[in-house]
Amino acid sequence: MFTFESQGRCLTVAEAREWQQEMAGQIVCRDEVRDVHTVAGVDVGFEENGSVTRAAVAVLDFLTLQLVDFTIARLPTCMPYIPGLLSFRESPAVLAALQQLTVQPDLLLCDGQGRAHPRRFGVACHVGLLSGIPSIGVAKQRLCGEHDTLPVEKNSIVALMDDQQTIGYVLRSRTGIKPLYVSIGHRISLTSAMYFVQESLAGYKLPEPIRWADGLASNRGKIVEKASRILERSI
């Protein structure tokens, strides 16, 4: 029986799944977002053969989509990747990174699923609930649910259905490129989630906040340097 450490307790895989089902009931699917001035991208990468988890949070001004702050947190990896339990592996480092921020984000765009999860509790829900910050899940691959054929044209959208419910939307952010799977994380409606994701796009497959977090999490030297220069310049 495999067990792992989470929030100071040792959990079995079965207990983790039960906890997700309970916490899913705490998720707020209504809009509690107000005056969104800053939107943050959240992503995680690994170092040292996976023994170190590296979380990055990039805060952007929502109107200009310019970087205004970022943090990186490195923690020892607490458990392996298990489909459906990704958030237990990534959340600790993400929450640590969020607490290091100077500029507080009004909304989080997380790399991964939100409610489009078998137990309706993907990493975006987990991070949103524990941080209290409204959040959205933006995944590059599907975890669950089905959907109609998506036109190859940019801006095409189809509903992601599971168990008779619309759990998210599949969005083609660029013509001919694999789509994004958008679902709510916490304290926001699916309609608003789609609005914020689309407004955060700037010609690339991924929303700008996540593009930054992606580069910072995967520790691409060029990007870390670029981000650092932008910040010291804004002081």
Place this chain on the structure above:
DNA sequence: GCGACAG
């Protein structure tokens, strides 16, 4: 039993 399976 078999296939699916975020990052």
Place this chain on the structure above:
DNA sequence: ATCTTGTCGC
């Protein structure tokens, strides 16, 4: 996620 160069296409 991560290991990795060049290459096809808009």
